Amino acid sequence: MADTKNTSAKTDDTKTENLPDTTKETLAPSPLHTEHGSTLIAEQVVQKIAGIACREVPGVYAMGSTGRRMLSSITDRIPGSTTNVSNGVQVEKGERQCAIDLSVVIEYGYSVVEVANKLRETIIDAVEYGTGLEVVEVNVQVTDVHIQGDDEGDDQPVQAPVQRKNAELS
Template sequence: MTDLDDSRSADGGARNEEAGRPGTGPMPFFPAPPGRHATPPSGMPLSGGPQPLSAPTMAPPMAPPPPPPPPPGRAAAGPAETGPGGAQPGTAAVVKGRITIEDEVVEKVAALAALEVPGVAALSERAEPVRVQVQDNEVAVDLAVVVEYGCVVMDVARQVKTNVARVASRMLGMRVTAVNVVVDDVFLPEDSGVRAARG
């Protein structure tokens, strides 16, 4: 055996063969220059290198400010006051019962609404110048009026229909199905030139 063969033993030879393979033996150690540390273990940042960035942390949401204290001299709110019948103030209590509007009331509302129209001198002088027919929540009105001389009769009659329907619906809460207007006379003012000429 040569000197090379003597230096190889049974297990020593295998160790040397494994050391000769690339990537299987231990890496050689090179000491760091004076003043510097050795290479840190894997996963540790270098001393002079950039630090790893951490995820930004979000601030916890701010709690809403507490409600302001009540002004001095005002007592804490107690149980709500109730009106008659246990109803809250400003609210209508539900009371059982029935409401009836007489036909005479409907007739008077229709008559006054007709007299509000400019050009209507008066109601007719016939026995019943205003008649109403009420059924459930609906009403039909028949009117006979006197129109002032000089006014456009058709325009006055249309305005009477519109005003009577509007006022009766608003005041009585009824649905006005019809307003029939009859113009049966024309009023002539006493100081008009026509009457003076006749005299």
């Protein structure tokens, strides 16, 4: 009987030796984490890249909430000030992934769905290329529709925006 206890004890040891070591976290390869070191990216970098990419999408009139846009218009008039391209962009960033929330004003005549989809596509491409982070989601909040002629600075005549602007998104 003593022999059976020793044999079972030996088989238990070999079972634990063959199991993979789960205490070490194995991270998938990433352009930000290499064998030579790690690259850390600040949230502000992701915000700026996303903000610049957002402005490239046809149909986006402005970014940010009404209050933020008013404050930005005042600060833009100050000599030496720079335009804040990250207005309306919020980022949640981890080591390898990020999520982006946008707040935008769409020009009248554009499809909200098409503009939102183009925003997602453009921002994901720009952020993933520029930072190496995986963008897991881009949430778009449309806060207003800009109608040409509502602002004092709009001197352009109102045209048929639906026909002209839908072709620009493609």
